[in-house]
Amino acid sequence: MNDFPQYQNISDALVQDQAQELLKLQAEILERLGIAGEFKDTDTDFHTQRVGHFAGCLAREVGFGADIVHEITLTAQLHDIGKVGVPDHVLLKPGKLNSEEWKIMKQHTIHGHNILKGSSSRLLKSAEVIALTHHERWDGTGYPHGLKGQETHVYGRITAIADVYDALTMHRPYKAAWSHKQAAAYIADGAGSQFDPELVKAFSSVQHQFAALSKQWCAS
Structure with missing residues (x-):
């Protein structure tokens, strides 16, 4: 029996605060890793964050719960983290890539x-899957x-649509x-070839949200 319940309440509140702070820290670390991934490529202009939000929007539409939606929103931001390993002469080339450069990319x-x-970490495992598979068709x-x-x-299939749209x-x-x-027409045309047809159906239902999010980012 606890003879000092008032102190237990303080302790419980502190643990809850620390748990919330840890969750915020995880989210911020993933976001900053995503930013680091596009640090050299200044033309992408917050591409990673937008893709995360688009992916979360699509995940919500197909029925994932709030925890998974949050997970995808965070981890999809790391889809291009591997570009830190691409040489500058390829990553920053202003024109189209030739066949050898494309192999490197x-x-x-x-x-x-x-x-x-x-x-x-569950989050980093999810990010690993997305980074590896978001260009599969x-x-x-x-x-x-x-x-x-x-x-x-499915995380990679969701991110593929979000990435291409952005x-x-x-x-x-x-x-x-x-x-x-x-x-939107390009994504619709890619159903069954480039994209999961069921996810394309879901995209068609929320494409107005994609457009609104895109406008918000451009205005900020």
Whole structure:
């Protein structure tokens, strides 16, 4: 029996505060790792954060609970962490890549996997899966391993749509920004080939949220 309940209450409150602070710290560390991943590539302009929010939005639409939505929102921000291992002459090239340069660029998925692998953290394990698989395609023609259909983890399939949408709607040195309508049409056309068709259906239901989030980021 505790003879000093007033102190127990203080202790319990402190433990709760510390737990919340730890969760905030985890979120901030993942966000800053995502920023570090695009540090050299100044043209991406908060690409990682936007992809995280887009991925979380899509995860919510397909029925994942709040904890998983939060997890995907955080870990999808590390999808391009492996680009730190891509040489500058390839990563920062203003024009289109040639075949040899493209082979080097594709290695960012492997680099990301190697950076994140081996952790006991659930969040970093999820980030590892996303970093490795977000360029796989539903029809098996993606990279790095040519996974087909549900062989690719759903986190990677969700992030693939979020990543492509943001890449299309943002200006790059080698292309103008696409409109939301153009990007949404591209994703719809990719159902069953590049993208999971069920996830494309979910995207069509929340595409207005993607457009709104994109506008918010551009205005900030």
